[in-house]
Amino acid sequence: MSTDVLLSAQNLSVRFGGVLAVNKVSFDVRRGEVFTLIGPNGAGKTTVFNLISRIYTPTTGTIVYDGAELTKQPAHAVASLGIARTFQNIELFEHATVLQNLLIGRHTHRGTNLLDDLLFTPRARRAAHEAREKVERVIDFLDLQHHRDSMIAGLPYGIRKVVELARALASEPRLLLLDEPSSGLNVEETEDMVFWIDDIRREFGATVLMVEHDMSLVSKVSDRVLAMNQGEVLALGTPEEVQAHPGVIEAYLGSQEDMSSLRRAPAP
């Protein structure tokens, strides 16, 4: 395997009861690229994410991250390996402020142990300052200054989505998993998202693995795209290649026969 590949999913399958949610999915994510998973709802894209985050364990197959097997790690170890993620339905900490959410995002960089925390030693103080500085960089990047001290519970949906992204960025990840970053956002907010994902790659040096439905966002930002349907891989390639793939078109829009039945009969 070339050192160019950061994450490699090999023959991943996961079965829930009788349902094969993901079936022999394989793909490689190269360092520094933006790799997008597309597919209709229920295709298994978020399940793949959950497999990488170790929320689920694959029934067969394996995931190799940075040369080591990821599937042996417990769920809470994933963050310290440099993998951060956002969630489809926003899993923020509702009764904490934006700032606290971002600071929690930096948990793996805490630099203190329990005793430091209890006594608030100089080491703890230094760590607190450093964490704050790093988090402020993210706040600056995503323009969240206004909301720094607001409780999540009172924030509108669009801002929450941005905070979710900020929290993932706060941990200085090497691999960033974004689950539908533009869902629920309007046109301007989606435009912002395009710039941010590009900047994340350049300024923060992270590799981005994304699940997305908005095709224009996908085309503008992705290096490569993987199309899935019903748990299986349909196509892999550049955004143009995948969008032109007949199998992908059929999965999204139906086949030619279905199309013709949709056409209205001419008026008498």
Add this chain to the structure above:
Amino acid sequence: MRGVSTGAGERHLQIVQLLISGVAQGCIYGLIALGFVLIYKATETVSFAQGELMMLGAFCALALLTVLGFPFWISVPATIAAMGVLGLAVERAVIRPILGQPAFSIVMLTIGISYVARGAITMIPDMGTDTRVLPVPYNDAITQAGALVIDIEQMVVIASTALLCALLAMLFRFTKIGIAMQASSQNQLAAYYMGIPVKRLNGLVWALAAGVAAIAGILLAPITFVHANMGLIGLKAFPAAVVGGFGSLPGAIVGGLIIGVVESLSGFFLPEGFKDIAAYVVVLLMLMVKPNGLFGEQLRKKV
């Protein structure tokens, strides 16, 4: 122990006797647990007030029978109806406004209700602070089945519980209200969309739970007598509900029976003090072995 005879079969008889009284006690636990589970299934609220509702039911029956002098066959349905109305009122006045608050707050609220009930009953002159006998037709009645002495009070408990469970099972399977309750418990928002009057149903569920508690109170009263602290037995019904699996109605009864029987046997075979904590040891064992109880559902959040 009643009816202990000498001879080789003595041990067996004792055990059968213990089992019967364990089952009877277990039925009471099961009925109270049934009330919790009903409310939990419908609204995901845990109500610590069931024990006290049971106590109030017993006192209501006592009042109807002794103070107002109604015959048994009128007092019982009247008590159930009155408690049903009380359940409805409590839900309307106190529970409905706080739905949406974290589960813990609602639990504390029901604890508050139980405190108020327990304290208020002692304010009723004479009756509140005494321990009274509930004059049921089968008081102290016994009968014989061979060498086995059968306590009619316990038999009534078991039979009534079985009958009640059958009725409730039919209610949930065959009537519109029952199915609506099930729908509302599984997905409240969807139930609203389907036109199910969720709030009214919640009131009905509380009324039903209160009615079941009242029945439990009437059944328990001949055994423990009617007094203000009767409701503390309700605490043992929680292990029963957990053992059975908190979202399962048959589980509540089964859990109750298990706890009742274990308690009864440990009172006899184990040193002093074990009987009191038998229920709690059982529930801890169950949580270790099968955390969701016997019939409980294993739910995972889908992210």
Add this chain to the structure above:
Amino acid sequence: MRFIFKTSYEQDIALAKHGGHKLWYSLLMLVLLAAPWLLDEYGLAQLTLVLIYSIVGLGLMLLAGFTGLFSIGHAAFLGVGAYTQAVMTNAGIPFPVALVAAAALSAVVGVVVGLPALRVKGIYLGIATLAFGFIVEEVFARWESVTGGNAGMHVKAPAFFEWKLETASELYFLCLLATVISTLAILNLLRSPTGRAFVAIRDSEISAQSMGIHLAAYKTLSFAISAALAGLGGALYAHMIKFLSPDQFNIIQSIDLLLMVVIGGLGSVHGAFLGAIFLITMPQLISSVKDFLPDFIGQAPGLKAVIYGAVLIAFVLFEPLGIYGRWLKTRTWFSLFPFYRKGMFKRQKSFQKSDRLR
């Protein structure tokens, strides 16, 4: 109205957010230090009890309010600390050692009680802690050789070799010291990664895990710290009350502790103190009001239960943020006068969020 002009991160990190804070809390400390000369014997005893319950309240607040784990049998930890202290003091062990041992042993019991937390959530966990509460109480009653069983046990005064803390003031200062240390420890925890991890676990476990928080370790830690504080409070309680019996640590006591944190204000450090004040002053209030009520109410054995229950219901219905919440609202009203808007603290109405799927 106070505007805090922030010029450095230190202001957000520090415990006292501005000059006013420093002033008022310093004054409070001075008053507390002067208390033995300002209050009569009875008043001082009540204040000591408030401090003791505050320590326990801080622990329960950490567990229930900040980590979201509900402990319905918390009196068990109080009891473990109390009996440990009693046994050790009666055996002649110096009180600092005994206090640490009491807290440590309670922490161990806390870890054991917290084991179910690693597998179950919500009401199941609550019932597990309830079960432990009953079992521990029974152990106190049966283990007569150590605890004296139901007959009870006398507790000697805290001693450090030759020096005995026998006066009320000496005990008071010991409790004050313990309270200050506990409060600072909790406040430090809450502004540090550990405390934030607790809050994360409360609000979204899956998310917390993805941030690298080891759920089992932190839940156990929360139980341990909470139990340790309850044990410390219990140890001081033993010296205060001087006579222990198992029924002092029953379900009623556990519910009283829960009442304390809920009425005080769940999720705030102030709430522990306000709740403790409520818990200790309520019986006084009831006694004084009793005689003005008609006999069948005033003399009923259930009067305390009715009043506690009613207050609890009232708070949950009308003031879910507890006494501290009411204080915040009042203070905001005054500071913003006349611009206070009615809906400032209004919670967003939400459909029942399923606890089973948290």
